[in-house]
Amino acid sequence: MATFAKPENALKRAEELINVGQKQDALQALHDLITSKRYRAWQKTHEKIMFKYIELCVEMRRGRFAKDGLIQYRIICQQVNVNSLEEVIKYFMDLSTKKAELARSQAQALEEALDVDDLEADKRPEDLMLSYVSGEKGKDRSDRELVTPWFKFLWETYRTVLEILRNNSKLMALYADTAHRAFQFCKQYKRTTEFRRLCEIIRNHLANLNKYRDQRDRPDLTAPESLHFYLDTRFEQLKVATELELWQEAFRSVEDIYGLTSMVKKMPKSSLMAVYYAKLTEIFWISSSHLYHAYAWFKLFLLQKSFNKNLNQKDLQLIASSVLLAALSAPPYDHLKTASHLELEHEKERNLRMYNLIGFNIDTKLETREVLSRSSLLADLVSKGVMTYVTQEVKDLYHILENEFLPLDLASKVQPLLAKISKLGGKLSSASSVPEVQLSHYVPALEKVATLRLLQQVSQVYQTMKVETLSKMVPFFDFPAVERISVDAVKHSFIAMKIDHMKGAIIFGDLGFESDILQDHLSVLAVNLNTSRSMIYPSQPKASKLSAMLPSLADIVDKEHKKLLARKSIIEKRKEEQERHLLEMEREEETKRLKLQKKTEETEQKRLATEFEERKRQRILREMEERTRQEALEFINDVVGKRTKKKGKKPPILEGENVTKQTLMELALQEQVRERQEMEKKMQKLIKTMDHFERAKREEAAPLIEAAFQNRLAEEKDLHEYEQQREVERSRLRHDEDVKEKNRLARVMEHKREFEERVVRRREAEYARLRAEREERLSQVLKARKEERDMKRKMLYYLRTEEERLTRLREEEEAQKRLEAERRKKEEAERRAKLDEIAERQRKREQELEERERLRKEAILRGTPIDAPTKPLSSDLPGSGAAAPAAAAPAAAAAPSESTTGGGKYVPKHRRGGVAAAAAPPAQPDRWGSAKPDDRAAPAPSDRWGSGKQDDRPAPAGDKWRPSFGGGGARPSKFSR
Incomplete structure (x- = not known):
């Protein structure tokens, strides 16, 4: 298998492989390149490679390869170049469509080519054998071999594109266009199964869009453009579903439209709503839901009346008549009067669902008082003024069926009105979205309603009636049909009647059935016996005991229920x-x-595909060789057999492995030459015979032909003279009659000219008046448009200047904010520098104090006298300047104060001066009476290095260290040895 080392050579190498016939290798190599990581980093000729890759995929019908390549290309182009992805996908769909149409045209051309007189001359033995074995016609076989694979590939193309573009906000327009093309494909070729799958695919895409709301490029349904594409797609789906007569799928499309609008809480345009209600009328009429059909017509009437400004009076009258007839066609009784509780709950949910769909109520829910019924619909029609637009026949029918009481004459008065109504209808010229209105559709339902009304009114007047009388009163149906209608009405408690076929009579009234009387006779007997027993044997104590137990029983039951x-x-x-x-x-x-x-x-697919291609190639080669050999054998046997058969010999059969194609061709040529020579001899002999025979026939026929010609000339001469005489007489008679007619009509010529002049003058005046009105109207329109243009121009100028002013203000505010931010940043940097400097000073002070404290503790541990400081501060060290001697005295004076007062207590720096000053008071007598001043502040003798440190070497044995307070009575220190 070929691979491309460098993407730059991909196109050139692929074209070389295609030229040598290795399309499979070229496709596989391009697929490996597109799905690799290096292709993503290469940005130069993506689109060219994709076009070549798509061409190969379409030519070889590899849908899986095309899908993988498009997915990888989408990953590359999603954020940087979406237009390139759109062009590649459009090219993919266009190429697939062209290939499918080309296959279809080739199949049609093949069918026309086979349409010849002599079928046996053009058909091969293989075709005849296939036709006898499979039972298929030539068109079916050609469609299966040529058209069907390309149509399958085109359908797979649409599915692939929809899967790639789903839930992508940047390619919403292409997604909608692809869906429309797929719908048209299903509509054009009547593909109902694929249409159902397509609707399910689009439905799942919307469900996934709502389910996974954290996608990266998820379209926003609240945006007007996205909502327009989604709604347009579903309305196209609804139209195609109704045209294919897939009514269940059409109803699901209606639910999709309602669900989408409920999701975004936004009503569609009035033009789309007109299509919505028009399709609802068709769906409900097909499903025999007359009540919902009437509600849909009512909504469509209100919509057309409110938003269609071009609606003329005739079309409005036709729509109103259709609304009223649809309402009258609904059965006048409730189907769920005798239904079970489960059926009532189901019907309640169904009513809620239908109310939301018909009313397009996207914000509120159905209230208990809002029920879809025939009576409420007729009341709405009267209150909304629909009755003022209907035709007179429809209005009369409404009054007869709903307001008048005519038990005997109802059918006879309704029948002529229905005959007139059935002739009304047609296409609406001013409402293109409304379907063709044919009022004759409602005639069967209206006949049934009229029959029900007649039975209801007759049951209120008569108690019994003969079957023959009722049959005469109902001219629409025969009696079995009336019986079926009456059984349904009795079942739903609309009327109460019973038919006695034995007597041929109809009995009206609530008679009941024997089963209703006997179904609860045992329970009635038990209740009566229990009542009798309680009257004979009253049990008051038990009742009181039971009443005492009931409260506790209720608590127990409540507790158990909660548990x-x-x-x-x-x-x-x-x-x-x-x-x-x-x-x-x-x-x-x-x-x-x-x-x-x-x-x-x-x-497995790759392995099977490779094996299949290899087996197919070997089989085709073997079949070609075998077919060539078999044809040659049949031909030579046929030729030799015909020749030997004429001579009465047995034809030779040439078979076996040693017979080659060259041998067979030589034998065939020899037989053809021999046959041609024999045929030429026969033709020469036959030509000579036919010449003699034809010469003899012509010699005998020449005198007979001449005699017949002379007789024909005489007959035609006599006939010509006779016809000429008759024509002269007829012309004379016509001329006399025309002269009389001219004299008769000459008297009215003056009146004719006067009438003509009067008509011309009236029409000229009318034309002048209409022309003046038109010019006046045009001048007003031009003036209004000019004012509107001026106003719009002023408004645009004002908006432009206001926008420039706001832009200037915004830029000034942003500049001010930037300056303020820079100033704050600078102040913050200065403040941080000061704080860092203060922190550094504080840290140095703390280190010096810690060092001093450490040295003092070490001196205490070594036994060094604490009179003198062990180590001065950094400011007291030698070399610190002129301030060193002055600073040494306070430091030396501070040491005794610390040792005597605090015992090593820390003194802050800002208080050290005061402490040192307070540590050197005038000499005062101590408690032993010694007035010797404290000599602890005296400087220690310098060591040999001149450091001023006190010698901390141990004293000689026997010597005892005494404090330098003076006085012999001083008690020893705790450091004395």
């Missing part, structure tokens, strides 16, 4: 947790299984 509810909720929660856990495990296992299965299938 059961709590237990049920716990069990439900555990079940949900277990199901959730199992579902997650199943999902993980299914994901792993699908990945493994996909990998195995891809490997």
